[in-house]
Every structure is written in structure tokens, then in C-alpha cells.
Amino acid sequence: MAEKKKNEWAEKLAYAPKNGYERLSAEEERAMHAYCEDYKDFLDHGKTERLCVEHCIELASARGFVPYEKGMALKTGDKVYYNNRGKAIMLAVIGEQDLSHGANIGAAHTDAPRLDLKPRPLYEEAEMAYLKTHHYGGIRKYQWVTVPLELHGKIVRADGSEVYVKIGADPEDPQFVINDLLPHLGREQGKKPLNEAIPSESLNILIGSWPEPDDDGSDRVKLAIMRILHEKYGIVEEDFISAELEAVPAANARDLGFDRSLIGAYGHDDRVCAYAELAAILQLDVPEKTAVCIFADKEEIGSEGVSGMQSQAFEAFMADLCEQQDVA
Numbered sequence: 001m002a003e004k005k006k007n008e009w010a011e012k013l014a015y016a017p018k019n020g021y022e023r024l025s026a027e028e029e030r031a032m033h034a035y036c037e038d039y040k041d042f043l044d045h046g047k048t049e050r051l052c053v054e055h056c057i058e059l060a061s062a063r064g065f066v067p068y069e070k071g072m073a074l075k076t077g078d079k080v081y082y083n084n085r086g087k088a089i090m091l092a093v094i095g096e097q098d099l100s101h102g103a104n105i106g107a108a109h110t111d112a113p114r115l116d117l118k119p120r121p122l123y124e125e126a127e128m129a130y131l132k133t134h135h136y137g138g139i140r141k142y143q144w145v146t147v148p149l150e151l152h153g154k155i156v157r158a159d160g161s162e163v164y165v166k167i168g169a170d171p172e173d174p175q176f177v178i179n180d181l182l183p184h185l186g187r188e189q190g191k192k193p194l195n196e197a198i199p200s201e202s203l204n205i206l207i208g209s210w211p212e213p214d215d216d217g218s219d220r221v222k223l224a225i226m227r228i229l230h231e232k233y234g235i236v237e238e239d240f241i242s243a244e245l246e247a248v249p250a251a252n253a254r255d256l257g258f259d260r261s262l263i264g265a266y267g268h269d270d271r272v273c274a275y276a277e278l279a280a281i282l283q284l285d286v287p288e289k290t291a292v293c294i295f296a297d298k299e300e301i302g303s304e305g306v307s308g309m310q311s312q313a314f315e316a317f318m319a320d321l322c323e324q325q326d327v328a
Contacts, residue, residue, distance in 0.1 A: 021261075035279065036263060040253035042275045043265045047169070047248045048152045049297045049307075052110035052271065053089045056278060056295060057081065060091055063282045068092075068317070074324045077286040082317050086154075087297045087307035090317050091281055095290040098325045103290040103318070106277030107309070109299030112267040113137035115144065115203060115247040117153075121240055124222040127211065130204040131176075133247060137300030141198040145180040149205060153245035155235055163233045168250045175250045176205045205247055270299065290321065 024032065046052035057065075060081050068080035074094050081091040088110075095103070115133040123130055135141070150168030157163065168175040180198075181189055189197050211220035212227060229235055253265035274295055281293040298308030305311065322328065 038279070039272070039275050040263060040265065042278075043253040043267060043271060046110065046271060047150065047267060048114070048246050049088070049109075049111040049295075050086050050154070051152065052274065052295060053083060053086055056089055056091075057083065059278070059282060065091060068320075070320055072324075074321070082313075084307050084313050088313065089295045090314065091278075091293040092317075092321060093281060093284045093287055093291045094321075095287045097289055099290055099318075099322050099327045100325075101289060103292055104287070105292045105294065106280065107294035107296060108270045108273035108277055109296045109303075109309075110271055110274050111137070111297050111300050112248075112269060112271070113139045113300055115139075115149075115205070117240065117243065117245040117247070119241045120237075121245075122222055122225065122237060124219045127209060127221055128206060129208040129221045129225045131207055131247075133203050133205060135200060135203065136246070140195075141200060141203060142194060144203060145178045145198055148175040148177060148250040149247045150250040151176060151205075151245060151247055153243060155233065155239050155243040155245070157235060157239055163235065165233065165245060176207055176247065178203055179206050292318070 042052075042055060045055040060079070063079070065079040065081045068082040072080075074080070076094055076096050078094045079092070080094075081089055083089050114136050116136045118132040118134055121131040121133070123132065135144075148168070150173075151165060152167075152169075153165050155163050155165060167173050180186070183190075208221055208225045208228075210224055212224035215223060217223070226237055249266040251266060253263055256262035256264045277293045278295075281291050284291055294309075294314060296303065296307070296309045298305045298310075303309040306313065
């Protein structure tokens with residue numbers, strides 16, 4: 001009798017953790033799978049913060065969102081987005097209540113640890129051409145050697161025109177790699193602590209080894225690479241100084257495990273949150289309170305700059321919305 005009493009109290013008062021999969025109904029499970037497929041597509045299209053903004057605009061435009069312009073008239077149910085220099089974005093659905101009642105705001109960052117090219121990155125050594133990098137955000141350097149890489153970003157040419165670079169994502173594209181020592185050549189390297197074995201200065205991307213023909217000067221491989229880049233993008237070496245080029249792992253999101261219960265991908269932090277808030281606001285019709293979704297940049301390095309959360313971009317956007325409603 002006493003044992004039965006104890007079990008009743010345990011069942012009534014104690015917390016018994018339960019696997020999340022066991023809590024799902026059949027309908028919820030189908031919705032979960034559909035959401036995860038859309039999330040993987042978002043990850044594949046958004047490997048940099050710029051690409052996240054581009055894909056966000058594509059999805060939002062299909063749901064009736066339009067670019068926000070300062071002073072435009074807004075009414076309940078209107079859907080707008082503000083593109084902050086192609087690096088961050090804010091979306092809003094105007095609610096039934098004006099902003100004196102507040103707003104529901106979701107925020108996440110879409111930048112992720114990566115390798116950025118230095119302002120003068122291209123050099124040749126031992127008849128191989130490389131790009132110098134510096135890591136953006138916190139990375140485990142040993143994870144980046146011998147991993148296939150893609151190159152994404154924007155170059156502004158001398159005449160002011162812009163060219164967007166995307167190499168390594170399509171099946172027919174070449175990819176890049178940071179080479180490492182073979183085990184029998186890296187014995188001294190193997191004696192070093194994990195965080196010292198691969199120094200930051202060695203994270204240089206191998207991009208070619210075929211020398212320019214009919215040239216007897218130095219740096220023939222570097223020259224051949226510049227010729228290829230000039231033919232494809234119309235750039236010269238000086239254009240690298242103002243370019244914004246990022247190297248990221250060349251792999252799309254995949255299911256993990258025999259049961260496909262996990263997702264493996266680059267950039268989960270914090271795109272798993274960014275996609276959740278985006279999916280939520282895209283489903284809204286006329287909310288009670290105005291809903292706002294924020295994709296921020298620069299979180300990995302302190303949220304600074306004009307596209308980070310330390311900027312005045314969000315405050316200015318909300319102030320404009322308040323002004324349209326005569327709300328302080």
C-alpha cells in the first residue's frame with residue numbers, strides 16, 4: 001500500500017523526460033518533415049549572409065512582401081521588408097493594433113564563422129597559386145584543412161560596377177582546398193596542442209598550379225589565375241582590395257543517420273533561428289500586433305557595423321513605422 005502511494009505521488013509530482021519524437025502526432029510529424037526540407041533548402045541557398053538576404057527576399061516577395069520606402073502609407077495587413085545593404089534585412093507585417101501596443105519581434109543573425117580573403121590575397125609559392133585568408137568569427141582551424149571550399153562574394157570594379165562571385169556550389173564548378181601535411185611529414189605538427197597545430201597564417205586556399213604559357217617571367221601561375229579571373233569577371237588584381245569574398249564549406253545540407261533524424265550542414269548557428277522566424281512571419285496574414293523579423297549581420301564579431309545590431313538600422317526602421325501611425 002505504501003509503495004502504491006509512493007508511485008502515485010511520483011507520477012503526480014515528478015518530471016519524467018520524454019523524447020520529442022514520442023510527443024508528435026502523425027500530422028505534426030508530417031509538418032515537421034516538410035519544415036525540415038524547407039529549412040535544408042534555406043541552408044543550401046544561404047551559405048553567406050548576403051545569400052540569406054537574397055533568398056529571404058525571394059521567399060518574402062512570393063508571399064506578398066514589398067520593399068519598404070520611407071514615408072510609404074501602411075495599413076493593417078501590409079507586408080514590407082527593408083534590405084540593409086544586402087547584408088541584413090527586416091520584415092514586418094502590420095497588425096490590427098497600432099505600435100503603441102508594442103510589437104512581436106524575432107531576431108537572429110545569418111553570418112557564420114568562415115574564411116575571408118585578405119585585401120591583397122593572391123600569391124604564388126612553389127609554382128602553386130594561393131589566396132591569403134583571415135578567419136571571421138571563432139573557428140576550429142584544424143577543421144578547415146583539406147575540406148572542399150566554395151567562394152562567394154562581391155567585387156566592385158574600378159568603374160564602379162559590381163560583380164557577384166559564386167564558385168564551387170554548382171556540380172560543374174571547380175572547388176578549392178587548404179592543403180595540409182601528410183602524416184609522415186607532419187610528426188612535429190602532431191606534437192603540438194590542437195589549437196596550435198594549424199596556425200591561422202597557414203589557412204591559405206590553393207587555387208591553381210597551371211602556369212601561364214608563353215611567358216618566361218616570375219609568378220606564371222599567379223598570372224594564369226588572374227587571366228582566368230579577368231576573362232570571367234573583368235577584374236584586375238587591384239580589385240581584390242575592395243572586394244568582399246568569403247570561403248565556406250562546399251557541402252549542402254544532408255540528412256544524418258540511418259533514420260534520417262538529424263540534419264548536417266554548415267551554418268546552423270544561427271540560421272536555424274533565422275529560418276524559424278522567417279517561416280513564422282511568412283505564414284502571418286493579419287496579426288493582432290505588428291510582427292517584425294530581423295536578419296542581422298556581424299554577430300560573430302560583436303554585432304558591429306552598419307548591418308549589425310549595434311547599428312541604428314532597427315531603431316530607424318521601427319521609428320519610421322511608428323511615424324506612419326502617429327505613434328511616439
